[in-house]
Amino acid sequence: MFKALRLEEIYEKMVSSEEYKTGGWRTFKPVFDKEKCIDCGSCWIYCPENSIIKKGKADYDVDLEFCKGCGICANECPTEAIKMVLEEK
Amino acid sequence: MEVAADIPSYVKCRKVCKAKLSANRCFKFRKLLKKVSEEELFSKGHRACSGCGAALALRLALKAAGKNVIVVQPTGCMEVVSTPYPETSWKVPYIHVAFENAAAVASGVEAALKALGKKDRVKVLAIGGDGGTVDIGFQALSGMLERGHDVVYICYDNEAYMNTGVQRSGSTPLGAATTTSPAGKVSFGEDRPKKDMPRIVAAHNIPYVATASVAFPLDYMEKVRKALEVKGPAYIHVLAPCPPGWGYDSAKTIELARLAVDTGMWILYEIENGKERITYKPTVKKPVEEYLRAQKRFRHLSKDIIQRIQEEIDKRWKEIFES
Amino acid sequence: MLKEEVVEEKKVKSYRDIMAGSKAVATAVKLCDVDVVAVYPITPQTPIAEYIAELVANGELKAEYIKVESEHSALSACVGASAAGARTFTATSSQGLALMHEVLFIASGLRLPIVMVNANRALSAPINIWNDQSDAMASRECGWIQIYVETNQEALDSVIMAYKIAENKDILLPVMVNMDGFVLTHTYEPVEIPSKELVEEYLPKYEPLISLDPENPVTMGAIADPNYYMELKYSQVKALENSKDVVKKEQEEFYKLFGRKYDLIEKYKMENADIILATLGSVSGTIKDVIDKLEREKGYKVGLVRVRLYRPFPKEELLDALKGAEVVGVIEKNVSPGIGGGALFNDIKSALYGKSDAKVIGFVAGLGGRDIPPWDIEKAIEICTLAKKEEVEETYWLGLRRW
Incomplete structure (x- = not known):
């Protein structure tokens, strides 16, 4: 006999989409040059994946588990402190 | 400011x-x-395409709204990418019902909050794409606005039915090639201008209407905040470029969204209690060709059509910025 | 005081009145303390929309009344309101129900305990505002619990029971109460109005199991791919099947408190009947009269089952009721084009298959408000009598006029 789920069980099974790592979609990954960073926050605010991590003052990094490698951060960085480099897997 | x-x-x-x-x-x-709030209420792991403008529009809207909102979405890209059962990207209560009825569902949610005495604590935010807003969802939206429900409706406009693979919508601009308005020997793509949705919404005399762009996040978030503050319906129409649908490199999403504003293709304004205000005037007016040439959907356009589009823009520009 | 005495006292506060079916429904909505009503007027449902609007305008019903711009939005707003934890009501008819069709599936799929009254009316084209049950029958696969009532009293009582059934935590499904347009909605009958206290005793305040609440965010209406869709559908369909026992239980509870007895199927003169008619809704009154007349005049033994609960289909109860029948004649106000007869005829035939040797004959009658006079029912009974001895057609249309 297959189990019919009660409504609450259907909802209890739901999890955050963070269970699914979109990092695998990536071809290029952003690499940060801290020296050039002026802490404007553009990369952070423009990331559609909210995958830019604020580590400290003028210190940003990327969450490679989720970054899809779109390149918006690099394109928007006013000081060219972010470079997209081909990722070797 | x-x-x-x-x-x-x-x-x-x-x-x-x-x-x-x-x-x-x-x-x-x-x-x-x-x-800007560091709280992320739209989770990572959503399945939006790389460089998706609409996903950014959602993320920013939720940053501005905070967690005391109920989100209602019609069927569309953002609904599909954010709720593949048993996963969800939403850290706020969320409901999707169908394609054409988000505004009606939001009306019901708002009425329930009122009836249950929760209205002061919880806001209702409907977020639909251009198809679900300006086309199939238009009637329900008009009803919601006319009845005066205290709901903020955000339309993320990527200018075609992207979820089903780029078919034209009422929001597709003149000249854009889509799969149902392809360019051909006797066609230059979409032959009708973009439906002026914010103006149509404004004709309902609601307290707040605004246009926005993902390239201007502070402006956009400020508008969302304002919209949530007003009593009664509010509407924000945010331009959200779509890399596969428009045909450009995913890194250029913000660049293009900004170019749309700088060329006058998209004007940033708000109408508060009937009073209109331009919220951003480009420092230099760029030729529209720059915007059009950057996208595959416009690549087929002849000089004539581009000239026609430029003339339309010049006329509008003059009305808005030089009067 | 004993519990019984308390109930007695509350019963005393009940009163009788003569009212149209639509007012009986509006009164039930008031008694159930509905939070959100979203309705769009359509003939013959209109007076329901009007009576409720009046109740809200007078402050007799403290509800949000959403004056929606279409039936599609009416049900959509109910979905939103119900999802947000409110007790909700809508009413419609015919084209309106057809326009809601898409959302009907979603309301049941999302497991929202919405209650709707459908004033049964024919579907266009040709456009026709009069009564038949084609509208509700076209919605029978939508996953709603469907009830068909015979009287205004039953309409009022069924709306109250509908909330109790819909809001049961094991069920959580929408309920559609079907009442014949004009025949009931616009016809005055004596109705007993239970006291508010009694209804409160029966129907507790609605406490949603799952609702849209920032304190405990849930995602409703997620997309289910081929990996999950079937399991979720299975769970929903099982809940609908299980609701049959809940309907039974709640009808008994209702009887204990209100003193009016309802069953899944109503049986009339079944003893020794070799011909049993089956039907839905208000026409059963006429059928009962004809059965009495033929018994008196010709000694015919004809019984009647009126199917009150149509979805989930009371298969076992019907099998049991029809076991002695040689012929089953199904008289119904709807037609299933292309298969013959109406929906109930086909359902009963399939229920009896392999379990009974009874001949099942379908009679399509009363479409688009065509009157079903006693002599048409007599004719149907005569055909059933004939069928005991010889071959007859499988389906008939009653009351067709020769040009």
Whole structure:
């Protein structure tokens, strides 16, 4: 006999989409040059994946588990402190 | 406060920045950005395409709204990418019902909050694409606006039915090639101009209407905040470029969204209690060709059509910025 | 005081009145303390929309009344309101129900305990505002619990029971109460109005199991791919099947408190009947009269089952009721084009298959408000009598006029 789920069980099974790592979609990954960073926050605010991590003052990094490698951060960085480099897997 | 003027690419860093903004403005932008909530209510792991403008529109809207909102979405890209059962990207209560009825569902949610005495604590935010808003969802939206429900409706406009693979919508601009308005020997693509949805919404005499762009996040978030504050219906129409649908490299999403504003293709304004205000005036008016040539959907356009589009823009530009 | 005495006292506060079916429904909505009503007027449902609007305008019903711009939005707003934890009501008819069709599936799929009254009316084209049950029958696969009532009293009582059934935590499904347009909605009958206290005793305040609440965010209406869709559908369909026992239980509870007895199927003169008619809704009154007349005049032994609960289908109860029948004649106000007869005829035939040797004959009658006079029912009974001895057609249309 297959189990019919009660409504609450259907909802209890739901999890955050963070269970699914979109990092695998990536071809290029952003690499940060801290020296050039002026802490404007553009990369952070423009990331559609909210995958830019604020580590400290003028210190940003990327969450490679989720970054899809779109390149918006690099394109928007006013000081060219972010470079997209081909990722070797 | 002209928040929109302080977009990052105009930030003046003494050594490298190409923009010509004052140091003062640069400082202001950075200061404001620091105040933006770090709480992410739209989770990672959503299945939106790389560089999706609409996903950014959602993320920013939720940053501005905070967690005391109920989100209602019609069927569309953002609904599909954010709720593949048993996963969800939503950290706020969320409901999707069908394609054409988000505004009606939101009306019901709002009425329930009123009836249950929760209205003061919880806001209702409907977020639909252009298809679900200006086409199939238009009637329900008009009803919701006319009845005066206290709901904020955000339309993320990527100018076609992207979820089903780029078919034209009422929001598709003149000349754009889509799969149902392809360019051909006797066709230059979409042969009708874009439906002026914000104006149609404004004709309902609701307290707040605004246009926005994902390239101007502070301006956009400020508008969302304002919209949530007003009593009664509010509407924000945010332009959200779509890399596969428009045909450009995913890194250029913000660049294109900004170019749309700088060429006059998309005007940033708000109408508060009937009073209209331009929230951002481009420092330099760029030729529309620059915007069109950057996208595959316009690549087939002849000089004539581009000229026609430019003339339309010039007319509007004159009305808005030079009157 | 004993519990019984308390109930007695509350019963005393009940009163009788003569009212149209639509007012009986509006009164039930008031008694159930509905939070959100979203209705769009359509003939013959209109007076329901009007009576409720009046109740809200007078402050007799403290509810949000959403004056929606279409039936599609009416049900959509109910979905939103119900999802947000409110007790909700809508009413419609015919084209309106057809326009709601898409959302009907979603309301049941999302497991929202919405209650709707459908004033049964024919579907266009040709456009026709009069009564038949084609509208509700076209919605029978939508996953709603469907009830068909015979009287205004039953309409009022069924709306109250509908909330109790819909809001049961094991069920959580929408309920559609079907009442014949005009025949009931616009016809005055004596109705007993139970006291508010009695209804409160029966129907507790609605406490949603799952609702849209920032304190405990849930995602409703997620997309289910081929990996999950079937399991979720299975769970929903099982809940609908299980609701049959809940309907039974709640009808008994209702009887204990209100003193009016309802069953899944209503049986009339079944003893020794070799011909049993089956039907839905208000026409059963006429059928009963004809059965009495033929018994008196010709000694015919004809019984009647009126199917009150149509979805989930009371298969076992019907099998049991029809076991002695040689011929089953199904008289119904709807037609299933292309298969013959109406929906109930086909359902009963399939229920009896392999379990009974009874001949099942379908009679399509009363479409688009065509009167079903006693002599048409007599004719149907005569055909059933004939069928005991010889071959007859499988389906008939009653009351067709020769040009």
